[in-house]
Amino acid sequence: MEPHRPETVLLVDDSPVARRALGRLLEAEGFRVREETSFCDAQEADASGLACAIIDLELLDGEGSELAAVLRARRSSLPIAFFTSGALPAILERARSQGPIFRKPDVEAVVAWAKQTAQPPPTK
Numbered sequence: 001m002e003p004h005r006p007e008t009v010l011l012v013d014d015s016p017v018a019r020r021a022l023g024r025l026l027e028a029e030g031f032r033v034r035e036e037t038s039f040c041d042a043q044e045a046d047a048s049g050l051a052c053a054i055i056d057l058e059l060l061d062g063e064g065s066e067l068a069a070v071l072r073a074r075r076s077s078l079p080i081a082f083f084t085s086g087a088l089p090a091i092l093e094r095a096r097s098q099g100p101i102f103r104k105p106d107v108e109a110v111v112a113w114a115k116q117t118a119q120p121p122p123t124k
Helices: 016-028 064-074 089-096 107-117
Strands: 008-012 032-036 050-056 080-084 101-103
Touching (some): 050 064, 080 107, 089 101, 101 107
Parallel strands (some): 008 050, 080 101
8 A cells, every 4th residue: 555645735826828738637547736836925834834946937927946945945855846848047046956847838847747746734
């Protein structure tokens, strides 16, 4: 029997097509998906209850690596990956130090990462 996998993945992307495609695949693997469209909304997420976070590098209102830093300030062990169609070299470099970077539209690779990496939220 497979061990219980934590439920919730935070998925932050301003593209509805990317959110829908990736969200459906994550749900098919048994994850709950909390979808957010912006840095502003996603920074309010309770990192303690997340299995992992998948963040677009270039959001309309901020940079994905900055959002990752906000979430990691609340939970340093939170697994974070980035999903992008392309970004400036400086943005890519900042993100590499925080987690893997996956290229759109390779949703299968992101789902495989989530299944392998997701950690249970810390117990209270």
